[in-house]
Amino acid sequence: MKFLDHAPRFLFFTGKGGVGKTSIACATAVRLAAEGKSVLLVSTDPASNVGQVFGVSIGNQITRIAAVANLSALEIDPQAAAQLYRDRIVGPVRGVLPEAVVKSIEEQLSGACTTEIAAFDEFTALLTDSALTRDYQHIIFDTAPTGHTIRLLQLPGAWSGFLEDGKGDASCLGPLAGLEKQRSQYQAAVDALADPLRTRLVLVARAQASTLREAARTHEELAAIGLRQQYLVINGVLPAAEAAEDELAAAIFAREQAAVAALPVALMALPRDQIALKAFNLVGLDALQHLLDVDEPRSAVVTQERPQALEAPTLAAMVDEIAADGHGLIMVMGKGGVGKTTLAAAVAVELAQRGLPVHLTTSDPAAHLSETLSETLDHLRVSCIDPQAETERYRQQVLQSKGAHLDAQGRAMLEEDLRSPCTEEIAVFQAFSRIIREGGKQFVVMDTAPTGHTLLLLDATGAYHRDIARQMVDKGVHFTTPMMQLQDPKQTKVLLVTLAETTPVLEAAGLQDDLRRAGIEPWAWIINNSIAAATTHSPLLLQRAANERHEIAAVANVHARRYALVPLLKQEPVGIHNLRALTHREEV
Incomplete structure (x- = not known):
């Protein structure tokens, strides 16, 4: 090495x-x-x-x-x-x-x-x-x-x-x-x-x-x-x-x-x-x-029979439940590398295939999402938010307001602070918030959503929710801020994406705690790329599948109110046909 x-x-x-x-x-x-x-x-x-x-x-x-x-x-x-x-x-x-x-x-x-x-x-x-x-x-x-x-x-x-x-x-x-x-x-x-x-x-x-x-x-x-x-x-x-x-x-x-x-x-x-x-x-x-x-010598891999198939809820059943509402905001959240962009696209495609109007929005680079979908679909609109452009807009806004009266040292510290991951999440959320209200009339599927901690920072500092609340109360107007909509389970469903591995499950549980602190209760978990839910004869993969079962049980019995298990597919989930395979609607 x-x-x-x-x-x-x-x-x-x-x-x-x-x-x-x-x-x-x-x-x-x-x-x-x-x-x-x-x-x-x-x-x-x-x-x-x-x-x-x-x-x-x-x-x-x-x-x-x-x-x-x-x-x-x-x-x-x-x-x-x-x-x-x-x-x-x-x-x-x-x-x-x-x-x-x-x-x-x-x-x-x-x-x-x-x-x-x-x-x-x-x-x-x-x-x-x-x-x-x-x-x-x-x-x-x-x-x-x-x-x-x-x-x-x-x-x-x-x-x-x-x-x-x-x-x-x-x-x-x-x-x-x-x-x-x-x-x-x-x-x-x-x-x-x-x-x-x-x-x-x-x-x-x-x-x-x-x-x-x-x-x-x-x-x-x-x-x-x-x-x-x-x-x-x-x-x-x-x-x-x-x-x-x-x-x-x-x-x-x-x-x-x-x-x-x-x-x-x-x-x-x-x-x-x-x-x-x-x-x-x-x-x-x-x-x-x-x-x-x-x-690794081949003798190190112990051949074992394929275990009995897992009886686990599918993503198809979860989408059935989501579709029954006819509209709403779907926030797909998770740590890096768990496949949340792919699953957001899969949920959006399945809803659109049913004739339901869907707006899929993401802050991932546009090329990645266009590659995942690779074609257009009736009833599906896609928008991509540029995190760099939104962050720069937000940075300039803060520097012109908060930074206007700081000395050189204070301004340097503020500029460094504005290069943090929290800043990007806040800036992107402000861009997302312009789209959130559409969830009252159609489905809005939001990929790469902000963490609960970021949402609480927004709320605590009055950057969004409290400013709107104060303005509307002064006018005697009934109002709903983006934060209030996220906290309303009738309007918003949060899907936490993880893998059937120890660290990703622990990280998803930590993200769930953050959201709960912000008054947002995750609606469901999705366990992605599961070998245990796939079909394989490889001795090595069979043993990996057996190892996954403990983490799947932890999600099902400890962490999640409802969950879905998505198998690892032979074909990469790119394009509408392969995305639909994730919801078990078409074979690939």
Whole structure:
């Protein structure tokens, strides 16, 4: 493996949920420890399962892994760190500021930015305190800080007072007010990250166009701020031998090879490794010892009979229930790489095929959606919102209003804040909100919807909902704001998309919690690309299908009020004919 050659002291693994970065980080730690190196494995992943992987309880203290000589581990609980962080900021103003202001501050400190900055605050010492880590030759981090967080830490001037002065509003800068350590320590940590002799960043992706595009964005973002020592690992690639035995396996293999062949230009120059898809669950020492093997012997795949077919609700039945209302807003939500654009298109196509008027709107690049549909359809209208254009419009609006009276330092901080993911979501939602009202007369299917946290920021800062409410009350007019429509289950149905894998299910559950905090109750979950719901004879895929059943049961019995299971198809769901296969209306 190239990413292990002449490994520096610090190794960071980063990537979207479900791509396997925790497993690869753990396997790397085991491999280096087996070479006689003293290793500390650190996780800052909110969905961390490092302890589960090794079968021991770890927690927020350095713990020896008894089964592996030379290996210790530490799990920084980012949620607990974020809560302590919030308490430090909110505690002094509770009972001093009005309760509404305190709640607004708490919400501003409840997003992913706060969690990540709090985690960075926790592990900064591991990068800079030689006394704390002198016993370890390698420190491996499962989950790296994003370029956005690092840029925030590099900003000049004071971090405190931003919220109290009312400069932030829907802000990612608020979390900086709770940083405890000295600026010099953060600068030393950033310097360590940027030093190729000390640090290597490993981008983990799957052999899928969407996750490779995400890896390319991450690469460019981190390289732009000096973190250029990067390697690419494409994980979970189906072995060619499986493709010879099974139609589904052959189709998957062909798709993956095409995705790798069309690698984004930004990634082409990076040193690259591929890790084969394994049949076994990546839990336990034996599994970790074999994960990084270049070739998996055929004897490692245990042939098993196809299990009894799953009795699970279909997407067709879900669309039947949606169609019965005749109109409404359908919000399709989920983390990156789970297929929400495809499923939004599939739902829209199926509704239109029934003669129902449908407006499908997305903030994905227009080329991607036009490729997915590939043809026009009666009763279906498609619109694409340009996130870059909408974000720039929103940025200029905020800079002209909030930024008009700031000094140079304050304006620089505001401009950085406006480069955050929250800003794009808010800007895109303002564009979407012009379309939302159409749901009273037809179906509006919204792809790439904002998170519950973003919606709450909008509500808390009065950027939309409260402004409209105040204006309408003054006029004595009955009104419904976009936020109120989203909270009304008679007008809006939220569909959460996930995969039948541990991390995507945990991330979808977290998204559901965010929505509930915003007063929005998800209507249903969709489990996409399920091997367990497909037909295969491949021994490796059969074992993967068996592994999925636990996660499917968790969605059905714990997380979702209603759900649908969508099979992994032989044909990629591109074009109306193949999209309809997702709703079981046509065979492909």
